[in-house]
Amino acid sequence: MNKVLFSLLASTLAMSLNTAHAASVAEVFTGDMLGTNQRYFESVAGIPRESNGNDHHFKVQGCDITATVEGGKVSKLRLELTPKCQADLTQFVGTYAPAPGNPLTVGAFTASSGGGLSFSADCLSMCGNAADPSVYAHWEGPHAVGFREVLLEVVLVSDAALDASGQWESHMRKAEGDDYVMETRFNCDQKYASIAQKAFENVPVTAVTIGSELKAPGC
Template sequence: MNKLTYGLFASALALSIDVTHAASVAEVFNGEMLGTNQRYFESVAGIPRESFGDEHKFKVQGCDITATVEGGTVSKLRMELTPKCQADLTQFVGTFAPAPGKPLTVGAFSASSGGGLSYSASCLSMCGNAADPSFYAHWEGPRAIGFREVLLEVVLASDPALDAANQWEAQMRKAEGEDYVMETRFNCDRKYDAAAQKAFEKVQVSAVTIGTELKASGC
């Protein structure tokens, strides 16, 4: 076997092995992966494409998944949602999650989980052009599922998301004034969570994070 033939054979074999062992989203983005060590996680998910501190970014079946590794173990998993990348949250929180197979909305998760979500946003007014702000819905699960938390993120870029944000902002601005909104005081007092729930009920989620000690936008 000459060098060219051998090289082509080796490349084909490597590609075959890689394809054969390519992980699925279901294998990587599930509750059993939380708490595993980094070496095991990467044996399933593959080598991360990027790493920033504790956060390691993977591409699985075309979907962007981020694993947060703290103290050597996976503490959080985040997945960006698209029409082709949908998360099955029942694999993390069981019947507290909406049935898989449909786009995830804030209202669907609120209904399946029994409510009790807290809402926040990185910015609603005078946000500048650095990056699109986000709206967050945070849920803390009961003891039955190990107090596991879910953080839904809606990037305020699509028309439905912007309409919902404007509706929420207008209600707060009318009642509390401009400074209340600009200083994001709504993230502190939770007075307008019900209004946020109503405004964002049908808005599709852009990304979801599951784990412990999840943090959204603060005061």
């Protein structure tokens, strides 16, 4: 009987300790984690739910976080945004990021960072049904923030996102023709970045990635 009681108490204590040390999003999705080794990162974030190559996926406080590990160190962090999962980008790029506490939009980040975002997309027309396409806004930070990069992602699902992509697409199609849009030539230049920035200004961001050498759709 004593052994059963001892075992029960030990299990309860272990569960309490695990709960007490459960990481928060703020502890995992922060600039301090960039450049750390994988073992240290996992000591805070926990065991990844799955790994695909260099990308390791974690669930922290119900939020989806992906850590990219290259050369044994965390080079990128990605957070999928929801009403309950919001990013404090000031912990990565200081005053170049909007103040935390409000939903992240392209316009809010543009205003705080001073602009200079480049825009690209998986597809804007005849995208098929394989996966929901996304539009990306990429920013390269200055020396003051260690040249960190920010990649904002907007999945084209909501009415606001679809309306914004439609405005961008319509302007480019009228100016350049159908092939320019269908062949995603807009990813090769930034001739219409200002149009995209205006169209997506108030659209909520659905995911944000921060790190170095971030990849977005190219030519």
